[in-house]
Amino acid sequence: MSLAIGAGVCFLNGGHLGPARLVPAMACWSFVPLLRLAALGLVAAVLAGRGRVTARVIDLYGVGQGPWYVCLLGLSLAAIIDPSLRPWLFSPRPRDVVFTLLLAVVVAWSIVVRLAFFRLVLGLSPARARLAVVLMGALFWGAIAAYWLLSGQLLPRLL
Amino acid sequence: MTRPGAWLLALGMAGGAVLDLAPAPPAWPAGGWRIVQADFHVHSFFGDGTLSPIHLLLEARRRGLDAIAVTNHNQTLVARVTRALSRAIGGPTVLVGEEITAPRWHLIGVGLRDTVSWRQPLETAIDAVHAQGGVAILAHPVHLYRSALTDAARASLDGTEVRHALIDLSPRRRQELEEVFAQVRARHPGAAPIGSSDDHGGGGLGQPRTYVFARDASAEAIVEAVRAGRTVAVWHGEPYGDPALVSMLPALTTPPARSATRTAVGFLGWAGVAGLLFGRTRAERTPAD
Numbered sequence: 001m002s003l004a005i006g007a008g009v010c011f012l013n014g015g016h017l018g019p020a021r022l023v024p025a026m027a028c029w030s031f032v033p034l035l036r037l038a039a040l041g042l043v044a045a046v047l048a049g050r051g052r053v054t055a056r057v058i059d060l061y062g063v064g065q066g067p068w069y070v071c072l073l074g075l076s077l078a079a080i081i082d083p084s085l086r087p088w089l090f091s092p093r094p095r096d097v098v099f100t101l102l103l104a105v106v107v108a109w110s111i112v113v114r115l116a117f118f119r120l121v122l123g124l125s126p127a128r129a130r131l132a133v134v135l136m137g138a139l140f141w142g143a144i145a146a147y148w149l150l151s152g153q154l155l156p157r158l159l
Numbered sequence: 160m161t162r163p164g165a166w167l168l169a170l171g172m173a174g175g176a177v178l179d180l181a182p183a184p185p186a187w188p189a190g191g192w193r194i195v196q197a198d199f200h201v202h203s204f205f206g207d208g209t210l211s212p213i214h215l216l217l218e219a220r221r222r223g224l225d226a227i228a229v230t231n232h233n234q235t236l237v238a239r240v241t242r243a244l245s246r247a248i249g250g251p252t253v254l255v256g257e258e259i260t261a262p263r264w265h266l267i268g269v270g271l272r273d274t275v276s277w278r279q280p281l282e283t284a285i286d287a288v289h290a291q292g293g294v295a296i297l298a299h300p301v302h303l304y305r306s307a308l309t310d311a312a313r314a315s316l317d318g319t320e321v322r323h324a325l326i327d328l329s330p331r332r333r334q335e336l337e338e339v340f341a342q343v344r345a346r347h348p349g350a351a352p353i354g355s356s357d358d359h360g361g362g363g364l365g366q367p368r369t370y371v372f373a374r375d376a377s378a379e380a381i382v383e384a385v386r387a388g389r390t391v392a393v394w395h396g397e398p399y400g401d402p403a404l405v406s407m408l409p410a411l412t413t414p415p416a417r418s419a420t421r422t423a424v425g426f427l428g429w430a431g432v433a434g435l436l437f438g439r440t441r442a443e444r445t446p447a448d
Contacts, residue, residue: 017428018175024211080425
């Protein structure tokens with residue numbers, strides 16, 4: 001997961017990888033898999049009664065991030081082929097409609113995969129699988145929002 | 160057991176390491192000054208930017224910038240870390256900055272020592288930046304971010320972002336930024352026109368940028384030049400500023416974004432990452448006995 005995000009950041013900012021770019025990027029973005037794993041452990045314990053998440057479960061969870069990998073690789077490829085696409089993709093309105101649509105597809109696709117993960121791998125009922133997806137999202141984004149709040153970056157924008 | 164893609168990734172990384180060894184941009188002398196290309200509004204990781212400090216420095220160098228101000232929202236820690244890294248690798252110059260982010264205004268403080276609180280009026284925040292020896296630049300003063308702009312603030316600002324990435328979206332933004340700059344200039348004739356990318360790691364670092372007529376490329380000289388108003392804001396090669404300074408600029412060209420070598424190295428790395436993410440090892444492809 002860190003590799004996918006770190007490489008995506010590198011390709012969008014420079015169009016190539018390099019040790020001095022990729023390694024720090026992976027280190028910085030490692031908070032994503034770490035937070036995800038912590039949330040997964042909590043959700044598995046609460047909803048599936050699993051005290052410990054096995055390596056196989058973690059592997060399968062990682063595989064389930066496929067939609068995001070595809071999205072990042074696609075954006076990266078576009079950035080390598082035509083660097084002028086990078087600012088275009090991240091420009092606010094009206095061009096961000098394309099980006100928002102892309103994001104919506106990836107989010108929907110990844111929710112489907114996660115629901116399947118919780119049902120097939122952790123053996124949750126459909127209702128519990130839905131709850132697990134919501135809980136995972138709330139824990140992950142809640143932790144990020146807490147960081148923004150504590151570091152003083154969020155509050156002025158809310159006022 | 161090597162996953163497919165590992166060798167490609169290694170090759171892509173090696174090629175990328177060579178590309179990152181590109182030398183710093185040559186100095187541009189003009190009329191007794193050195194023209195320093197700077198981006199005074201850049202976000203990084205641990206703020207809401209995506210780039211690590213070292214990546215920011217490499218990318219700034221690749222884009223021909225002599226100096227950047229790291230200006231995360233309401234914090235200066237990462238800017239100080241980036242400055243230390245910059246000194247270790249020989250540039251570009253990093254100015255410690257902050258985007259002082261309040262509900263009704265955003266102010267860029269450049270050349271700071273400590274974080275400036277956002278819980279105060281704009282005028283006192285400008286004074287707090289000056290008290291640290293820094294310069295205060297009004298950030299993207301479009302309608303949403305200028306309701307707190309008073310005459311006192313106009314008189315004490317060192318500059319405003321008259322060129323900003325927002326202009327790429329709408330000509331109206333350009334007009335709004337120029338109006339505010341004219342208002343500030345009316346109260347403070349020496350105010351500096353500033354061009355900033357406000358890049359958050361989306362690939363726009365250094366576009367727009369500011370050409371600073373400084374004694375040298377040190378942080379102190381750059382801050383002194385901004386305070387004296389010796390800047391030209393440049394957006395897509397189009398200069399905005401004092402005609403006398405504009406006339407001293409060399410032909411404005413941006414470094415080519417694409418080259419065959421960079422594309423090839425990029426493809427190698429990309430194929431490597433794709434292989435690692437989606438490829439399987441021989442053992443994984445072979446069914447277990």
